[in-house]
Amino acid sequence: MKPTVGLWIDHRKAVIVVVSERGEEITEVESHVERQPGRPAGVRSTTPYEAQHVRADDSQQRKLTGQLNEFYDEVIALVRGAESVLILGPGEAKDELNKRLERDNLGRLVVDVQACDRMTNREIAAKTREYFRQ
Numbered sequence: 001m002k003p004t005v006g007l008w009i010d011h012r013k014a015v016i017v018v019v020s021e022r023g024e025e026i027t028e029v030e031s032h033v034e035r036q037p038g039r040p041a042g043v044r045s046t047t048p049y050e051a052q053h054v055r056a057d058d059s060q061q062r063k064l065t066g067q068l069n070e071f072y073d074e075v076i077a078l079v080r081g082a083e084s085v086l087i088l089g090p091g092e093a094k095d096e097l098n099k100r101l102e103r104d105n106l107g108r109l110v111v112d113v114q115a116c117d118r119m120t121n122r123e124i125a126a127k128t129r130e131y132f133r134q
Contacts, residue, residue, distance in 0.1 A: 008124045
């Protein structure tokens with residue numbers, strides 16, 4: 001029997017819980033994504049020509065997209081052998097990963113995508129066991 005997977009993901013990290021006949025295994029994957037630097041609300045620069053010293057937004061966005069693609073590739077490699085995958089997460093990352101799985105012809109693995117806040121590894125494991133027990 002192939003294992004079932006519960007996956008909690010955001011843009012910073014992914015927690016993968018693999019439940020199989022041998023028990024469960026929890027793996028964490030860090031994304032190492034650098035967010036675009038910004039200024040605190042209402043604070044103005046005192047440096048002249050600061051805009052010329054900061055990289056353009058489009059190059060920062062390309063770098064961010066490249067880092068996220070590497071992160072998603074690493075996560076997909078870890079869930080590729082599963083029978084079914086439950087995707088959990090608080091933001092856009094869960095939907096982005098679901099689209100990547102569909103694009104890689106692995107969309108059949110995804111049984112559900114649910115929005116949820118931060119969870120501990122034990123909470124993710126418990127939710128995965130409970131979901132696949134039904």
